[in-house]
Amino acid sequence: MQHYIFRKLSYGLLVLLMVILLVSSIIYLAPVDPARLTFGQRADVETVKAKKEALGLDEPLYYQLGYYLRDISPINFIRTNHPAIHQYNYFKIFSVSERMFIMKKPYLRDSFQQGRPVSTMLAEAIPRTLILALIAIVIALIVGIVFGIIAALNKDTWLDQTIISISILGISLPSYVTAIIFALIFGYWLQAWTGLEMQGGLVGLDDFGDEKIFWKNLILPGLALGVRPIAIITQLTRSASLDVLDQDYIRTASAKGLSFVKVIRKHLLRNALNPVFTAASGWFASLLAGAFFVENVFGYNGLGLLTVQALLSYDIPVILGAVLFTAGSFVVLNILVDLMYGLIDPRIAKQ
């Protein structure tokens, strides 16, 4: 088992390394000067050159990569008087003559455009995206299960057909299209009735300029992000329920006089929902990816919006930080899922 975890972790690290390598090479090869972009059109050559040196952008790619890896690595063996050391938030383990061995928080550098530490920017944005993804999955579960059961109970009627058709439509629509449609229908045409906005993040400012949490701004992005999972969960619930409804114990339960609600709750749901929850946990990671589009449509200030804005201005530290986080969470979730399967079915771990 330990061997298995170790192997998975090293794969994960390798993936992250490749991600950094790939992303930095793409940015490096793009014929754009990020230092230039922090100035207007009029900046003179010397100022830009000084900025470039300060940001380390005048070095060849492999140096830049090396420095970045040194900055994000949690352990370092470094000279005690190294200039980069002031940036680190470190803990010394031992020192050998001029060098020391330190443990530190990964240093993600400062944004080129805003001059703020990338770690702060990520720390602000990530919880908002996680809440959004969580809401989406909760909405998807509630709506999907309800729809699925309605469809199963009314098998082959018009209701069943309608729900199935809608869910097929839901699977086929990309989330940014659904997002735009929802924003237009519920945030614009029906705005007077729903009270929902087309735009807005979780944290906003009220009419007095005070910070306020706008929970209602989660509804439309959550729905838009949840549409695909809703559709899939509906179908899963429907087919699982149909299987269960055919079982003898359901007939027995109805025969012995249990109320309809009780049959559904105690016998049908319990048995039908296992595969649904397993599927939903797997969906969580891909919701993070979908959030990139949905956040941009609704102007929801999470990780997706941050990343896209950074991409447009070639803000390298922010791009790398955000990509690293996203890739990292995929790696960690995959390892967790693998481990879970391993626990459930020991044969997998042995392979």
Add this chain to the structure above:
Amino acid sequence: MRDFMKWNTWMLLILGVLGCRTKDYQKSKPVVFHYNQHISINSLDPAFAKSQNNIWGVDHLFNGLLSLNKNLEAIPALADSFDISEDGRTYTFFLNTSAKFHDNVCFPNGKGRKVVAEDVRYSFQRIIDPKVSSPGSWIFKGKIDETNPFVAPNDSVFVLRLKEAFRPMIGIVSMQYCSVVPKEAIEKYGNTFRSNPVGTGPFKMKRWIEGQALFLQKNEEYFLADRQSNLVDAIRVSFIPDRKTAYLELMKGKIDYMSGLESSYTNELVTREGNLRSHQDAQLNFTKGPYLNSEYLGINVLLADSIRSSLSNKFVRQALNYGFDREKMLKTLRNGIGRPANAGFIPRGLPSYDPTEVKGYTYNPQKARELLSQAGYPNGKGLPEIVLSTNKDYLDLCTFITRQWQDLGINVKIELEETAILRQKMRKGQVEFFRGSWIADYPDGESFLTVFYGKNSAPPNYTHFRNATFDKLYETALAENNNEKRYQLYHQMDEILIEEAPVIFLFYDETALFSRKNIAGLQPNGINLLKVDQITKSIENN
């Protein structure tokens, strides 16, 4: 079966609850002027006020020595008056002694103190400090006295010393870069001064959620309060990146003001003739005015010469200028926003713009054909294909122009580039023929003519234009104190540009401002500054 139906309806009811809402009403809401900026602010530090997204915010919070009125004339701000010495090298500013910084914890007892000349010196020094690496350092570069450019002899007098006479300096001093900041705040906040701005302006900082919203509160102790008649208690800025969405928010009345047009909603707002559509009349005000932005297609003459392309031939460049209909282009593609650029590079809206004096290009296919023959390509015969690089925002415009050129027998292929990449290529001189625009940094014709000054590299001189007569005139004009005489020189320079045609003159841009009917007092100005000091907002009745 009845049970089944009940169960179904009950479940549908749960779903219905998901769409519930609440609304809270509060008494005595402050009057908030709400507008959208589609590009987020990335710093409120005046030293980083490099583009319009940052400039508007800085302008609400800070003051410089001088500011500009709607006719783009310098008017007093922190300086009551100023003197320019006989030789044009010493500018003496006499400060308004009633100006105070906003209350802030960086001051003793949290009370804002009076502004003194030392603050001006400190703020100007900060712009040129390499450690700050301000994008505005160019404004003083090579222009100011090398040893002691900024002097504060006493609390109310500030002296600016130049290396040589540079008449447009007044325009530069009124730029947002030259806003006055207190040393205490910079020392206290350091790198986070960008989000903790302390100034003297009509509004003070309340709260900023980056990328989301900015809220500014009225400064009750504003020293120029007598000049303003605004009844707005606060400003709220949202940063909706999608302009179509911002337009819909304006239509809903969620935001009060929006500037600029984008193809996704232009036709819903403005007619082909450039007027507000009649069904919007009840809800919106529409104002347009000249915008100091000259749009052009540039030719890198240095590159064209070195590869001996057809564009190195002056007659071909002139033919291109005669060969398309600017009026029609603006009508069909820009809904009449903008004016044909037929009087040189200095755009409409500047005092030195004079269409009676400077005669530029108009649509004249006959003349274009003659010029082509003169260049040795009768009806375009033998003329190799020309490549024009543009970004996607100008693709429609470039397509329109190239179609018309095609009728003359000139084949131009359009190459699409990403904005940042095209900029970089223009800077490095790697593109021969490109789409460009130049916005005034300060309202003086010099800000446009500097684009063609031979001693400038790219930017601003993207065309690598070099002409001894032009350069001589440019240098003479900078030292000329008499406006009339200076404008004469500007006209001569513009005529050289028209004759040599290093650019295809497209159009002079216009600002298009849309506000809700209940907003009054918005005035357009040539540098597209949002001046809030005359704005009133009444309660909307709907």
